[in-house]
Amino acid sequence: MDKTKISSFQLFALVYLFEMGSAILVGIGASARQDAWIVLVLGMISGLLMFLIYYRLFLYYPDLPLTSYIQKLTGNFIGRILCFIYIIYFIYDASRVLRDFGELLTTTIYTNTPLLVINMLMILTSMYAIIKGLEVLVREGELFFIIVYLISIVGFILVVFSGLIHLEYLKPFLENGYIPVIKSTMRESILYPFGEMIVFSMILPQINEYKKAKKICLTAILLSGINIILTTIINITVLGVDSYIRSPFPLLNTVRSIPFGRLDVLFMLYLVIGVFFKVTVFFYSAVYGVVDLFQIKNPRTPIFPIGLLILFASIAIAINSAEHFKEGLNVKYIYYPLEIFIPFFLFIIAHFKNRNEQLKVKS
Structure with a gap:
């Protein structure tokens, strides 16, 4: 792969756009009803803790991607099997996000356009970006981060001043106790979108100042998590709990209100940018792997061939x-x-292996 070195802000923008991706599209934590935002808070905290593990592994092997240090830690046989599983995971997740994107467009705006055509256009764009290299992708991320954030601010201001927000929809707090919140957290928000940061184990070796990766990524996860939480709160307070649960795309209904x-045009622009970066990061990591x-x-x-596999998997997945x-x-x-x-x-393996190696050097 290319030997591009990416800057701190480029990594920050890429992580933010990836985390937002399609996460604001669906109603995460809907099973917890008006407490869905608590589900996301717990998921974000868990995601921050999980990233510390990914980051620690990166510090042990700062020049190696996930697929390389897995083999160093577990041996060639087990390591290659695990690497192959992770590649399949990257491809599968890319196809799921691509299908989310296609489903939204074909059920709302392009109702007469085949799903295959919508998904094909997106995957061809991602394919072109990967051919051009990671440097082009992260430079695009710098530009689109600003665009996406401006759209978010404009949307938030318009919702607030439109008088649509009803904070009473967030009550009663923990109506059914904490069990539904914990279940929804374990089932959804821990893994999606915060747990998906494992994919950046393929990209972190290409950062210029690797010691800053921890601060950059944690800040990006925190900022994107806060935005997703605010989006969920707005969706609930505008639509009401029942409409939020029933709607496959609650944010779109909120914007249309x-x-x-x-203003749904701005939402679509936001979505296209977010999905493009999420699909492309998974796609790039699968190719790199x-x-x-x-x-x-x-x-x-x-x-x-991987692009074709993602495309057809997104159609055949359901x-x-x-x-x-x-x-x-x-x-x-x-x-x-x-x-x-x-x-x-x-x-754990890396900790003991590197400790033993340090002891050998000292002795």
Whole structure:
């Protein structure tokens, strides 16, 4: 892969855009009803703690991506199997986000356009960005971060001054106790979107000042998490709990409630930018993983076949939108090993292995 070194702000913008991605599109924590925002707070705190594990592994091997140091820590046989599983995970998650994007557009605006066409246009754009290299992607991130944040501020101001917010919809607090909140946190927000930061284990080795990676990524996770929490609170206080639960795309309904013209255009622009970066980061990491695992000399070789695989997986993943969203909730449990358990065990192995090596050097 390219030897591009990315700056601190470029990494910050990329993490922020990735975390926002499609997270504001769906109603995370809806099963906790008006306490959905608490689910996201707990998920964000868990995500910050999980990233500390990813970061510690990065410090042990600052020049290696996830697929390289897995093999160093677990051996070639087990390591290559785990690497292949992570590559499949990157491809699968890219296809899910791509399907989210396609479902929104085909059910709201482009109702007569085939899902395949919508998804194909997005994957071709991501493919082109990866061919151009990580440097082009992170430079785009710098520009689009500013655009996305301005859209967020404008949208927030318009919602507040439109008089649509009813804070009483957030009551009663913990109406059904803390059990539904804990269940929803374990089922959703820990893994999505915060646990998906594991993908940046493929990108962190390319940061200019690796000692700043911790502060940069934690700040980006915190900022994006706060924005997602605020978005959820706004959705609930504008739509009401029942409408928030029933709506597949609550933020779109919230934007359409603003009596200042067709502001859903801004929402669509926001969505296209967020989904593009999320799909492309997963796509890039899958390509990087294949190149690293199979030692492919030309890094562009796997781009087209992996892109096709993501595209067709996004179509074949479910028959309709209802099945797609249902599967999204059920399949998240298999992310626990990939986002939490395996990184934790890798951290333990790395800790003892590096400690033993340091003791050997001292002796």
